[in-house]
Each structure stands twice: as structure tokens, then as C-alpha cells.
Amino acid sequence: MKGFAMLESNKVGWIEKERPIAGPYDAILRPLALAPCVSDIYTAYQSQLNYRENLILGHEAIGEIVEVGEKVKDFKTGDKVIVPAITLDWKSNESNNTFEQQIFGRRYSNIKDGVFSEYFHVNDVDMNLALLPEDISLETAIMLTDTVSTGLHAVELAEVDYNDTVVVLGTPSISLMSVAGAKLKGARRIIVVGTNKESIDAAKFYGATDIIYHKYGPISDQILELTKGEGVDKALVSGMDSDAITNAVKVVKPGGYIGNVNHFGSGERFSIPRLEFPRDTKLSIMGKITPGGRKRMEKQIELVTSGTIDPSKIVTHVFHGFEKIEDALNMMKTKSLDLIKPVVIL
Amino acid sequence: MKGFAMLESNKVGWIEKERPIAGPYDAILRPLALAPCVSDIYTAYQSQLNYRENLILGHEAIGEIVEVGEKVKDFKTGDKVIVPAITLDWKSNESNNTFEQQIFGRRYSNIKDGVFSEYFHVNDVDMNLALLPEDISLETAIMLTDTVSTGLHAVELAEVDYNDTVVVLGTPSISLMSVAGAKLKGARRIIVVGTNKESIDAAKFYGATDIIYHKYGPISDQILELTKGEGVDKALVSGMDSDAITNAVKVVKPGGYIGNVNHFGSGERFSIPRLEFPRDTKLSIMGKITPGGRKRMEKQIELVTSGTIDPSKIVTHVFHGFEKIEDALNMMKTKSLDLIKPVVIL
Amino acid sequence: MKGFAMLESNKVGWIEKERPIAGPYDAILRPLALAPCVSDIYTAYQSQLNYRENLILGHEAIGEIVEVGEKVKDFKTGDKVIVPAITLDWKSNESNNTFEQQIFGRRYSNIKDGVFSEYFHVNDVDMNLALLPEDISLETAIMLTDTVSTGLHAVELAEVDYNDTVVVLGTPSISLMSVAGAKLKGARRIIVVGTNKESIDAAKFYGATDIIYHKYGPISDQILELTKGEGVDKALVSGMDSDAITNAVKVVKPGGYIGNVNHFGSGERFSIPRLEFPRDTKLSIMGKITPGGRKRMEKQIELVTSGTIDPSKIVTHVFHGFEKIEDALNMMKTKSLDLIKPVVIL
Amino acid sequence: MKGFAMLESNKVGWIEKERPIAGPYDAILRPLALAPCVSDIYTAYQSQLNYRENLILGHEAIGEIVEVGEKVKDFKTGDKVIVPAITLDWKSNESNNTFEQQIFGRRYSNIKDGVFSEYFHVNDVDMNLALLPEDISLETAIMLTDTVSTGLHAVELAEVDYNDTVVVLGTPSISLMSVAGAKLKGARRIIVVGTNKESIDAAKFYGATDIIYHKYGPISDQILELTKGEGVDKALVSGMDSDAITNAVKVVKPGGYIGNVNHFGSGERFSIPRLEFPRDTKLSIMGKITPGGRKRMEKQIELVTSGTIDPSKIVTHVFHGFEKIEDALNMMKTKSLDLIKPVVIL
């Protein structure tokens, strides 16, 4: 079968591999929709650490089950399903520990082939997959696999509360879901850094109350001015930019929280401003990758079917045809001006 | 009256000032015991930010009440009392917010004259002071004002739990109380960096199970080796050293906590190792200064009178006479080899 | 001066008392608006425990400052202010402890005369009062003193989260604010027991998604049926009805929370169904009275001025003239059919 | 094979059953040690609700693996292992939710045959079993399966903290481990109700500071007297006695916690004293059964091997031979005077 892979460090391309085989609790899927992610760019171009070669990329997919293990109870061939980016192996001791679950749950294009493939493998499907409801489009559903889950997780880590003033810093797609999540939890004021027109419109749609711009000066200064010097209650940080955490530290109030789902993609260290953080050593930085699994996915599906969150506004570009995953990924790498998130429909 | 002050940046010395006056909820005390602190060194020599001049230093004191406001209910002239380093103004709106309490509670040698003085002022004494029990010595009691409270607070921030493996990094005096606090909360393994013989003996007394040394290589490598590559559950960071937080980030397990009561005393930024922190963005850094006030102090007194914690092992040098505060502070600055904490008895 | 008082157990009426005097941190107010509360009924008619006589009733008031202590910094004569039902004495040791604050903060008609009086006393006004903004009506503002604060507190205790299914059980007025608070925190489904048309309309306005009725069978059966036997994530209990907590225990899921701000007004014991609670001993009951103080009140004011919550829908009856407090209280006692909450404007 | 079973309601006896078969992730064990539990009495004699017949009793066992599924990675035939009373099915969707895990984890003598059998089945052994270290005796190890885990869980639920005053109410065996856990977390004062000499000696060994006796009056009165009317910070409730929770409510301070691992074994309702609970509606009742699984068991093993907790003091009676499980269970039922916990060694 054909897949789009990280061939070696800084080199991606098409590859031919054996179709995977399902164990008794597993399934094989063919993709119905795929989406590239900043993490794919990070994996392919910026991480010299865990050297990987000829590994198929991708961890965001909607699929149809074409083969299913004999022990699977809740799914059958032909089911259309949402595949969480984080798929835990519930049958090993790691599943006893929440944090290990998440780290070992990053399987796709990390410890096994990813989903940019004619067929891909899902482990422990009764605990990981969720049925795709008929009334959710593929473009919407694929946003649930990672973008919605990670965006909401920043909100959860920072314990956003009603009446909070919140700043959201980072990758547009995840940030927009952090905006929607902050509003959902009752934040009164939500400050966002504007980039392109598309993301600004979407930010307002999801509940942003204030847009600030790089061209008007340092981000932290603008936030402090907007809040009359008080700073914000919570900062939600995503993406690959270590400036984001620096700005967050500068503007969060004493007693505030930073919810971090950032990857900090380059350089050996990132630094934190001493004068703000330490003087009154005052805040909490919580960082984790998003939890995965079926129950969380089913909860997110309810957010969509009840009309609470409509993730479709994040999707700015829709490609058609499996081979277009190459163009979509490239668009992510070059960060075309009007991009938030591209999707490939098969 | 006479006091030992920060005269200007990087210059300390004796000064003559007016004796303070007590408001209706306040008191004037004469010191019975005084102790210098790393914070005093930080204030006098390393903080060019909040410029202060002719401000009396010191925030650790045991005193006798010589004058008391008419609205004070629970204390009278002649009472011997323990003065928390953090004395909140409970009569202003700041007292509605825990974090503001702590920031504005840093009054001594920050927004008013400190305690290295023939007389000093205490605000809101019913809510801030605690009676000195007869069976606690002055040397022991003065450790409660800041060292015990701050050391325990690192333990509280990191949510140390039974069976935890903990590493304690930072200033010997505060660290030792973090060791005692970690043991009190059931930590099974407590790793400490050995400096001088005095602090190593004290660390073992308070419950350290493993001592590591700078001379045997990078601290983080040694901790990882000791824990078979697993790292520690919690790291407790105090003092003025930004390497401490870097090491903490390197050795804390996924899902672990860093409890930080550090001041990060120099340089414009401190940096965090990208490769450890970000890849699986995994931990929580909680930072605050210690809470103050009477109830917390009374709780700490119970820890001493019940024999749970004996802070006297931290005191390595006892001076006699008010004017010896200069020598004690100087000893703190030059970090004499056998020093943990000096005390001046009047 | 004249006041409406609890004269003896089960007997209320007008009384003549001395006008109170303000201490240095206090103020004397004349009421602009007053509201009776279920707690007043409880105090006057159902609590044989703390015997009180000739005590002026009432703890919900908007007032104008007519006299102010010399130490008060942020308020002056003529200021129109919102008075929290819970006014803490921040100048005593009790203020070091959150729970004691709340218990000792119940001053009005408990340890001192209440607000149903020509003049009433407020302690520690810098920490307790909040300025009434010009664009908030008296009817709306007086709901903030207790009803909004207590209703939101049930939501806080139960840790209502986004996507939760919530049931709200208890006194209509407080319950309606629990509905608004649950919606504000992202609850997806909010179940309410319908009583009169006014409270049903208001419940829908504040975000209730399902209304159930006593006439259709046991409340707990209906809730379980609505949730396909799964039960609810959270139950919010207010008022004086011990059936409410029984129903809550029966319908909350394993791992769920009950947020209780109930007074449980009569009988010596209330009982909990053994078969539901114990079998899998599974849930958490959190109970507290609402926090008080200025900061919380200012936060609630922001909820109103930002249009987030409009408490005016709770007010079903408006009386005019001080002496009408008697009618309003009586209406509360007899529970007239179309009542949610009466207000008296002076 | 032979097993000791609940034959019908209120009737126990020996039964002949088929030896169970191991699935790919499972194992079959033969018992090395067995212990009866108050839960077995509850199942057999007091619970008319979930009618069960011919179900083998028992959930506390140390065993030797005699057969192991092909997918099991960490265990092999001949391994001696500790079997947690709660064995989760990690391969179904229930494992995504902590609370469901615990409820569905109660498999033995609930939804499948228990361990009082010549052979018994363990599901998902990589996630549930823990290797028995050579230096832990069978008598000690079997206490880890339920008694230690449940006793510690009460401590965890109540968030026992250093310096706390704690009362422990309930079944002697579990209570004693709550005493040990409270001490481990730094409780300063631990009050226990004395029954027989054995449990009093053991309570003192584990850290009890005060013993009270039924003969000297109501338990709650004695506790209030001991604490000068202040009450306790935390109450730890275990066993089958609904008086325990009533007493707990009466003596816990405002802001305190009750950690409940009680089964409340009889009657349709249990009641809570209205006057104490409601007046200042003030406390939190957390109730859950103990978590299970391998990681928790391995953590408990470390508590024993490090000498932190020695559970052997709970074992008052040791029987030898499989068939003695009948005598041991009967001893539990009749509550012989000098009993804490009996064990059967095979």
C-alpha cells in the first residue's frame, strides 16, 4: 500500500509499505478524511532527537473500518469512525497512569506508521474509536481528532473559570478551539493575537472580545495596556513558539494559571523572564498533551451535535483525493497567508 | 532609634530613624531574636529594580510587645511573640484575595522598615502575631518566621504525597525544612544535594535518604541514575539559583510537580531545557511566596511543641547582642563554609 | 429608629431600637431596597436552636451611606452600595480561615440586627461593600446580595463543567441562579423541577433544557428516565427541603458531585437512601454557605454589567415603601402561587 | 474443582464448579493465602438486592499462576502474585473513566466467582497483578489486596494533611490501615474507638494518639470533649455501620472532610443529623471504593518493603488448609472478641 512518509530527517515523500494486520482488539481502517498538523511539520523537519526514517506521517483521520479483530465488541466492518490522535494501549501497565497513557498514546508517526496511508492500524478500538454521527460532516469531524481536543485541554489545564480574562497565544487552529473552550467555560474577556483575516473572523465567531496585532508593539505590552496593567487571569498557550510562554509569564496575574499544550519546537532551551516570574514567584504552568480515547471523543461529539461548538470555521482549505495530502502538508509548512487548517477528503 | 539598613544600592550600614507609632490595630515590638535571610542579601545587593534607600533590613524576628493599639483584643504589652515574615493588612480589599495577600504581605524592608531595629512595627496584630510558648527557645522560634513556613510551602505547592520520590534543590536552610516537610507528608525517598558537613548532617536528621554531590557530575544525571532513569515525582526548589529550576525540569517525571519558592535572583531571564520540558509537555510548576498570618504560625508552633519538626538543627551560628546583626548578615553574604543559618539573640 | 424584627420564637413585628454607631472601619446605611429571604422565614419560624429575641430581621439590602468611620478609605457619605449578605470581620483571627469567615460572616439577624431597619450597620466596609453602578437597577442589584452569590456557589461546589448534565433542586430563586451559573460554566443539559409558570419561564430564560413536574411521579424516577438510567453529572441543591438531597443522591452518577447550599430547615435528621449512596459509595457532597465580601460582589457586578447574567427575571413582586417589608416577608412565608422573589423599594 | 460459595441468600457452603479458563490476557491461579472480609459477610447475609446464588465468595488472595494467556507479557506460570480485590477490565470502554473502573472492577463474588476456590481466574493480568517479593510474608501480603488499599483510600478521600486532627471510625481492620495512612501523611492527633485489646494495641502501634470507648458515653461527645469543642479536621469512615457517618458529621469542623469507604450494610436509609450538618452547611463527604490495579499494588508493596507500613499487626488469627476458609469466614461473622482479621494459609 501507499503512504506519505518522513523518509529521513528533513525529507518527506511517498513510500510503499505492507498493509498492517489487526490483532484481536484492533482494526484496520481506510481513510475518509485526513488532515496535516503542525506536529507533522515538527516531526518531519525540526526534531533531530528521536531519529526516525521511512515512517508514515499523520495522526488526524476519519476512517471506515475494513477489518476488525475478533475480540472487538462495539465496532464492525463498514463503521465510519473518528480516530483520536492519542490512542492508548489499554492492555499494558501504562494504562494505570494518566500521564503515561498520554505519552505512550502518541503512537502515530511516533512509534508506528501514521494515518497518511491507504490503510492504517488502530489499537484497542473499543476504547479508542467513536462512531461518526451522520449529521457531522467529515471536515468538522476531523477537527475533533486533535485540534478541538488539544484546544480544550489548554482550557482545562488553566482551569478557566467564569468571568475570567483570558489571553490565547499560539497556533491559530488550536488557539481558536481554546477561544471556544474559554467562552464555553464562561470567560468574560478573551484576547487573541490577530494574524490573517480568516483567523480573526474565526476568533470573533468563537468568542474573542479583543484582537491585538504584532505591528502595534510587543504583545505583552498591549495585553497589559488592555487590562489597565492588571494582566490576565489565565493564558492558553499552544503551537511551536517559545515566545508564547514568555509572553504568557509576563501578563498573567499573581495567582493566575498558564495552560500549556505547546511543543516548543526549536532551540535547546526556552527562557522565562526573570523579572516577571520570580519577583513574586506567583504562577502555575501546567503542561500536558491532550488526553485521548473514546469517552473524551464521545464527549466532544456531543459538543458538536448539540450545537455548542462548530469546529468547521477552522477549515480554510479543502482538498480532494488521497494524493493531495502532499499539497496540504506543504501548505502547512509554508504557512500560506490565508491558512488556518487544510483538510483532505478522500 | 538605631537600625541596620540598606543605605543605597549595594551599600548597607547603621542608620538613625524615628521610633514607629502603633495604629489602633497595630503594635510596636522590641526584638528578642533576629535572623538574616538570603532575601536580605537579595534586597541589598542584587535587586536594582525597585530602588529603595535608607530602608531598614530584616523580616525574621521574635519580639516583645512594648506598645499596643486600643483595638487589639488578643495581645498586650509584655507578650513575647513570633512575627511572621509575611504580615497581611487584613483591613484593606487586598485581603479578599489569597495571592494579593501574599504579595502585599511582604512589608518588611519592602514597603516599610524591617525588623533589624531597636523597635519595629507590626500591623494587624490579632491576625498576624502568635504567642511564643515558654518551651520553645528563641533560636528555634525564629526559624518559624520564614524558613519553616517557606520550606513547607514548597512541599505544599508540589503536593508531596506518601511514597513519593522527591528531590530538594536550593538554599540549605529552606531546603532542610522542605526535607522535613516532605518526610512529614510520607515521601519515601528524599534526594538532597550535599554542600557542607553541617547541612548534610542536618539533611539526614530531617529525613534525606540520598545525598548527591556536585563533584560527581551534573546533578540531573545523578538523580536520573539514582532513580534508574525514571526521575522523581516531585522537585522542591528554593533559593536564588536558576539552575535549580533547570535541574528540576530535567528530572521530574511526566505528571510530576515542581514546587517553587525560588527568587531567581540575578540575570534577566532563566531558561528551561526545551528537550525535556516540551517534547511531552508534561509537568506543572507552581510558584508562590509563603502564606503568612497568625493561624499558619500557630499551626507551625504545634509542629514544634508536638515534637514533629525540630528546626533548631538549621541554626549553625548564634551571635549575642543587637549590633551583631551586621556580622550575621555579612556571614550570609560571604557564605562561610560551615554555615546554614545564623541567629542573633538580644 | 424603626425595624421589623423577630420578637420571639414564631412571632415577628415592628420594634423601636437605637440607631447603630459606626466604628472607625464601619459605616451606617439607610436602605434603598430590601428583600426578604427563605432564611428570614427559617430564622423567625423554624429554628428553635439559637434562641434570639427582639432581633431585627433581614440580610439583603442596597443602601446609601449616611455615616462612615474615619479609617474607611474607599467609600464616603452619599455612596450607593450593594451589601453582601455575608460581611466578614477582617480584623479578627477568624479572617485567616475561609470557612470561619463564612460562618462568622453571617452577622445580620444572627449576631447583630439585620437590615430591615431605618438605619443599619456595616462592618469593615472597605472589604465588604461594593459601589452600585448607575446602570444597574435596585431590583437587579439586590439579587446580588444573596440569591446570585448562593446560586453560583452551588455551581462552584459541584464543580460544574462543560458538557455536564445537571439537575437543580430547591428554592426557586436560588435555583434559578444555579441554572444561570451552570449554563455559564458550559453545562449542556440542565434539568429543573417546575413549580409555577413564573419560575418555569425564568428557568427557560436562564438556560434550563428540561422541566419536570411533581405530578408525573417521583422526581428521581423522572430524572433517571430522562437520562436513560445514567443519572446526572452534578446536582445543585438549595432551599429548605431535605427531600432535595435525597433525590440528588439517587440521581447523581458514580463520580458525580452534589453542591449543597441547603439549610435543611426542619426535623432533627435528614436521611440519605442507603441503596443508592452506599452500594458503590460513589459521590461527593460539598456543602457551604456562600462566601461574601467585596471582591466577590464586584465580580458579580461584572456579570451583570457585561450582560452575562440578568437577575431581574427572579423578581416577581415589587413593593414600594419601607413598611411594606412586612407584606413582602409574609408573602414569602405563605408562598403565594406566582412568587419567585419579592423586593421592597424605598 | 471445589469452592466456598454463597449458595442462596443467607446460606453459604461448599460447591463443585468447573475450573475457569484463561483468555489471552488472563491467568488461572491457585491460592497460596486467602482472607475473608466484612464484604463477604455483607454479600452473603445482608444484601437482598442483587440476588446471587451459587457464587463462590472471596476477593482477597495471594496466588500462584498455573496457566497464563498468550498475550500476557509480564507474568509466567509459577509466579507468585498479589491479586488486588479490584481487577479492572482495561479492554473495555469502562476503563476510560475512573469511577466506572472501580465499580466494574468489583468482579469477585459480584459478577464472577470469587477466590475461595481451588483455582480462580484473573482478568488482564499485566494491568492487575503484582509480583510477590520474597521478603514479604503471605500474611502481610494478603492485607494489601483490600485492607491496606481501602484504609489508605479513606485517607486519600479526606485529604488528610500534616498537623491534622483525625478521627477514625469503623471496621477495625480497615480502620487500622486508615490510622497508619493518616500518620504517614503527617496527622498530629489520631483518635480511635477502642474495641478489643488486640485492636487497641494495634491502633497504638500504627499511630493512634487517643483511644475512646463506647462505655464512657456517646462517641461524638467524647471526641468534642477531647478537642475542646473544636471537633476534628477529618473523619475516616469504614465498615458497615451507618452510625459512623452520623458521628463523623457531628464532629468534623467547618471546612473539614469525611472520607468514606463504608458500605452502609443494612436498612433502607441512613440519616444525617440535621442540626450539625445543616446549620452552617459546612463539610464535604467523599465516598468511593478503593481503586485497584497493578500500579497501586506496586506502590503499596513499596510501603511494606521500605518498612513504612507493617500490615501484619492486623492479622490476629492464622488458619492452615484450604477448607479452613469456612471457619475463618464464620469467625468474621460472629465477630469473636479478640478478632481483627483472620487469614488462611494454604
Ligand SMILES: [Zn+2]
Ligand atoms: Zn495534530
Ligand SMILES: [Zn+2]
Ligand atoms: Zn527570610
Ligand SMILES: [Zn+2]
Ligand atoms: Zn437571603
Ligand SMILES: [Zn+2]
Ligand atoms: Zn475485602
